[in-house]
Amino acid sequence: VPYTYEHPHPAVTVDVVVLTFGGNELRVLLVRRAAAPYAGRWALPGGFVEIDESLKRAAWRELREETGVTASFLEQLGAFGHPDRDPRERVITVAYLALVPADRLRVAPGSDARAARLFAVGKLPQLAFDHAKILRRATQRLRERSSEIDFVLQLMPAEFTLTDLQRAYEAISGQLLDKRNFRKRLQGEGLVESAGRLRRGTAHRPAELYRRVAAAPRRAI
Amino acid sequence: VPYTYEHPHPAVTVDVVVLTFGGNELRVLLVRRAAAPYAGRWALPGGFVEIDESLKRAAWRELREETGVTASFLEQLGAFGHPDRDPRERVITVAYLALVPADRLRVAPGSDARAARLFAVGKLPQLAFDHAKILRRATQRLRERSSEIDFVLQLMPAEFTLTDLQRAYEAISGQLLDKRNFRKRLQGEGLVESAGRLRRGTAHRPAELYRRVAAAPRRAI
DNA sequence: GCAAAAGTGTTTGAGGTACACCCATGC
DNA sequence: GCATGGGTGTACCTCAAACACTTTTGC
Numbered sequence: 001v002p003y004t005y006e007h008p009h010p011a012v013t014v015d016v017v018v019l020t021f022g023g024n025e026l027r028v029l030l031v032r033r034a035a036a037p038y039a040g041r042w043a044l045p046g047g048f049v050e051i052d053e054s055l056k057r058a059a060w061r062e063l064r065e066e067t068g069v070t071a072s073f074l075e076q077l078g079a080f081g082h083p084d085r086d087p088r089e090r091v092i093t094v095a096y097l098a099l100v101p102a103d104r105l106r107v108a109p110g111s112d113a114r115a116a117r118l119f120a121v122g123k124l125p126q127l128a129f130d131h132a133k134i135l136r137r138a139t140q141r142l143r144e145r146s147s148e149i150d151f152v153l154q155l156m157p158a159e160f161t162l163t164d165l166q167r168a169y170e171a172i173s174g175q176l177l178d179k180r181n182f183r184k185r186l187q188g189e190g191l192v193e194s195a196g197r198l199r200r201g202t203a204h205r206p207a208e209l210y211r212r213v214a215a216a217p218r219r220a221i
Numbered sequence: 222v223p224y225t226y227e228h229p230h231p232a233v234t235v236d237v238v239v240l241t242f243g244g245n246e247l248r249v250l251l252v253r254r255a256a257a258p259y260a261g262r263w264a265l266p267g268g269f270v271e272i273d274e275s276l277k278r279a280a281w282r283e284l285r286e287e288t289g290v291t292a293s294f295l296e297q298l299g300a301f302g303h304p305d306r307d308p309r310e311r312v313i314t315v316a317y318l319a320l321v322p323a324d325r326l327r328v329a330p331g332s333d334a335r336a337a338r339l340f341a342v343g344k345l346p347q348l349a350f351d352h353a354k355i356l357r358r359a360t361q362r363l364r365e366r367s368s369e370i371d372f373v374l375q376l377m378p379a380e381f382t383l384t385d386l387q388r389a390y391e392a393i394s395g396q397l398l399d400k401r402n403f404r405k406r407l408q409g410e411g412l413v414e415s416a417g418r419l420r421r422g423t424a425h426r427p428a429e430l431y432r433r434v435a436a437a438p439r440r441a442i
Numbered sequence: 443g444c445a446a447a448a449g450t451g452t453t454t455g456a457g458g459t460a461c462a463c464c465c466a467t468g469c
Numbered sequence: 470g471c472a473t474g475g476g477t478g479t480a481c482c483t484c485a486a487a488c489a490c491t492t493t494t495g496c
Binding site for chain 2: 445447448449450
Binding site: 178180184185200201202203204205206 | 459
């Protein structure tokens with residue numbers, strides 16, 4: 001069934017930058033393209049927006065189809081619409097940033113049997129389309145907002161040590177922090193709480209495990 | 222000439238939130254819709270993206286067509302794509318924020334003879350589509366970034382007094398500032414310079430006029 | 443001379459930054 | 470017992486906020 005319009009219409013897609021933190025570095029989820037254009041290249045997961053679904057819902061659906069994950073955090077980065085960013089036809093994409101804790105991310109390619117993998121943000125292969133540009137925007141946004149502690153907390157697994165959290169901060173902001181100052185800052189926020197357990201099995205003093213505080217208690221006036 | 226596609230394609234528009242400052246309040250440029258839907262309602266200036274122009278260029282073109290102005294500042298706010306935000310067909314819009322100095326804005330409706338007017342952001346008529354939501358996003362963005370002084374400077378005319386500038390700040394941020402602290406802050410930035418003239422004709426001591434410093438001198442490392 | 447806005451420095455407090463040592467565990 | 474990262478408190482410094490009086494003009 002062909003669809004006809006009086007004026008030319010662009011196609012609209014969503015692309016999702018899925019970031020997580022593991023192995024002491026920031027990682028992004030990429031899928032390998034099977035079809036042309038850019039067959040064989042790595043790309044951000046994404047796809048066409050259905051005609052009756054909202055943009056955010058489309059991003060959420062694509063994310064689930066490709067990763068089986070419901071992101072704890074999903075925010076729009078903006079629209080990218082350079083006229084020849086796709087060689088087939090005019091395609092405008094709306095990019096989203098998803099933050100996913102490492103332990104909730106099962107990189108099992110979804111319905112379409114494409115390869116999917118995590119890459120360290122520092123060591124990327126060449127990407128399809130303008131996805132490198134989109135990814136730069138995503139990491140920039142993350143850096144800008146990394147001072148909001150609960151932003152970075154979205155990347156942490158269910159239980160983590162304060163040193164784990166500090167490493168994530170340092171990787172994102174690109175600068176080293178003082179351990180005592182970092183912990184002092186955390187105390188004031190009340191966004192983490194002790195899990196009451198220790199991480200055993202290390203060749204040194206075991207670290208206390210923490211978890212996110214469930215519902216961010218909004219401060220009253 | 223009809224255009225046909227295998228899958229349904231949404232229409233894509235740009236809408237521009239043109240903000241300026243005058244009469245001691247923040248103002249937005251609106252146009253009155255001639256045609257259905259929402260005929261007679263006020264709306265943000267905007268229109269369809271041509272098939273071979275970039276999003277920013279489309280925003281820039283629409284802005285010029287409606288106001289005859291080349292904005293000194295134009296930044297994307299994001300995409301708005303709720304499935305039934307337009308009753309005709311699925312329309313996804315990419316919203317832009319434009320900041321224009323009051324003295325450069327000639328509200329002369331462009332080629333299409335629609336009425337165009339400035340409205341105080343505090344006293345708006347009912348708007349077409351989801352434009353109220355887009356406008357809220359715009360003023361929020363402005364507020365968030367009003368701490369960057371050159372952001373607010375984009376709203377000022379060629380020559381202004383320091384009190385004018387302070388009033389603009391206060392209207393945007395919604396809180397009153399201390400005159401001496403405000404001026405102290407400005408000195409450190411080096412973003413304004415004296416125009417060497419005074420604003421005469423007031424019933425009190427005349428104020429010194431200032432202007433923006435031309436090219437923002439990026440600080441060296 | 444009176445009303446009205448312009449212009450100008452100092453003090454204080456809060457928050458951020460720098461910094462060093464003992465502790466608990468595995469091997 | 471030694472190597473390794475975990476955990477803790479204080480001094481200083483910088484920047485933001487509070488605050489009042491004199492000056493210049495038009496009428």
